[in-house]
Amino acid sequence: xxxxxxxxxxxxxxxxxxxxxxxxxxxxxxxxxxxxxxxxxxxxxxxxxxxxxxxxxxxxxxxxxxxxxxxxxxxxxxxxxxxxxxxxxxxxxxxxxxxxxxxxxxxxxxxxxxxxxxxxxxxxxxxxxxxxxxxxxxxxxxxxxxxxxxxxxxxxxxxxxxxxxxxxxxxxxxxxxxxxxxxxxxxxxxxxxxxxxxxxxxxxxxxxxxxxxxxxxxxxxxxxxxxxxxxxxxxxxxxxxxxxxxxxxxxxxxxxxxxxxxxxxxxxxxxxxxxxxxxxxxxxxxxxxxxxxxxxxxxxxxxxxxxxxxxxxxxxxxxxxxxxxxxxxx
Numbered sequence: 001x002x003x004x005x006x007x008x009x010x011x012x013x014x015x016x017x018x019x020x021x022x023x024x025x026x027x028x029x030x031x032x033x034x035x036x037x038x039x040x041x042x043x044x045x046x047x048x049x050x051x052x053x054x055x056x057x058x059x060x061x062x063x064x065x066x067x068x069x070x071x072x073x074x075x076x077x078x079x080x081x082x083x084x085x086x087x088x089x090x091x092x093x094x095x096x097x098x099x100x101x102x103x104x105x106x107x108x109x110x111x112x113x114x115x116x117x118x119x120x121x122x123x124x125x126x127x128x129x130x131x132x133x134x135x136x137x138x139x140x141x142x143x144x145x146x147x148x149x150x151x152x153x154x155x156x157x158x159x160x161x162x163x164x165x166x167x168x169x170x171x172x173x174x175x176x177x178x179x180x181x182x183x184x185x186x187x188x189x190x191x192x193x194x195x196x197x198x199x200x201x202x203x204x205x206x207x208x209x210x211x212x213x214x215x216x217x218x219x220x221x222x223x224x225x226x227x228x229x230x231x232x233x234x235x236x237x238x239x240x241x242x243x244x245x246x247x248x249x250x251x252x253x254x255x256x257x258x259x260x261x262x263x264x265x266x267x268x269x270x271x272x273x274x275x276x277x278x279x280x281x282x283x284x285x286x287x288x289x290x291x292x293x294x295x296x297x298x299x300x301x302x303x304x305x306x307x308x309x310x311x312x313x314x315x316x317x318x319x320x321x322x323x324x325x326x327x328x329x330x
Contacts, residue, residue: 012221016229031240038247044255047248051258073234080218080227098134099201101151102212103160105129107183108149114187117164123147125205126184130212133160135201141177144196149203152181152194160203164189 037043106129111118127133135151144150149162165180167173176196182189217223252258 012225016225020229020232027236027240031243034244035247038244038251041251044251047251048255050248051252076227076230080223098136098206101133101135101158101160101201102216103127103129103131103133104216105183107185108160108162110185112185112187115182115184117147118184121147123162123184125149125203127207128209130210130216132208132212132215133203134206134208135203138199138202141196144177144179144202150179150181150194150199151201151203152199154192154194154198158200159190161190167193 034043038047108126109128110126117123138150144163144166146163146166149160151158151160153159159181161181161183163179164182167178167180169175169177178193178195179199180189181194218227249258
C-alpha cells in the first residue's frame with residue numbers, strides 16, 4: 001500500500017469507528033424503546049399478527065431463507081477473497097498461468113481515427129476501463145513483435161499499451177531494443193520509449209468485461225470497511241432479534257396466546273419462568289405508572305376549567321355601572 005492508500009484507510013477507519021459508535025447508541029435506544037413498548041402492550045396487535053403469520057409459514061420457507069442468506073454471504077466472502085487474490089498475484093507471472101489485472105484507464109477502449117494501422121492489420125483486441133484482463137509472462141526481448149500489447153511500468157504506475165514501433169540496437173543502445181508504445185484511443189505515441197526491463201507482462205486478448213470495477217472497490221480501503229460493516233451487521237442482527245423475540249414471546253404468554261411450556265414451537269428456547277414473572281411484574285408496574293400519568297394529564301384541563309369558571313363567576317358578581325352612572329362620573 002502506498003502512503004496515500006494508508007492515509008485513506010486511516011481516514012475511513014476513523015469515520016467507520018465514529019459511525020459504528022453512533023449506530024450502536026441509536027440501536028441501543030431503539031431496542032430499549034421497542035422492549036418498553038412491548039412490555040406496555042402498545043404493540044400487541046402487531047406482535048399477534050407477526051406470530052400468526054409465522055405460524056402459516058412452512059418449515060421449507062425458513063430453510064429457503066436460511067439457504068439464500070448463506071448463499072449471499074458466501075458470494076460476498078468469495079468475491080472479497082477473489083479481489084485479495086488478484087491483488088496478491090498482480091506482480092506474479094508464470095509461463096502458462098495468467099495473472100488477472102484491472103484496467104483503470106480507457107486509453108485502449110476505442111480506435112482513434114488517425115491510428116489507421118489498427119484497421120489495416122485487423123487489430124480488434126481493445127478493452128474498456130475497469131475490464132479485467134488476463135496477462136501472461138513476458139517473452140524474451142527478441143520475441144516481442146510489432147502491435148503486441150504489453151504491460152510496462154513508469155514511475156510506479158502500470159500502463160497497458162500497444163507496441164507501435166521498435167528501435168533495434170544501435171550505437172546509443174547497443175545491447176537492447178527500445179519499444180515505442182501507444183494507446184489505441186490516443187492520437188500520439190507515448191513520450192518516451194519503453195525499455196524491456198520496464199515491461200512486466202503481455203496481453204493476448206483475453207478479458208472479462210465490467211467485473212474490474214467491483215474488484216477495484218473491494219481492493220480499496222472503502223471496500224475493506226464495507227466488508228467489516230456487513231460482517232458486524234450479520235453478527236449484531238441475530239443478537240438484537242433474539243432479545244426482541246424473547247420479549248415478544250413473553251408478551252404472547254402474558255396474553256395467553258401461547259402456552260408457557262413452549263410446546264407450540266419445537267425450535268423455541270425453553271422459558272425461564274422467573275424471568276417471565278419478573279417481566280409480568282415490570283409490565284404491571286409500567287401500566288400503573290402510565291395510568292397515573294394519564295389521570296394527571298386528564299386532571300389538568302379540569303382544574304383549568306374550574307379556575308376559569310370561578311373567575312367568570314367572580315366577574316359576574318362584581319357591580320356593574322350603568323351608562324348614566326358612567327356619564328355622571330365623567
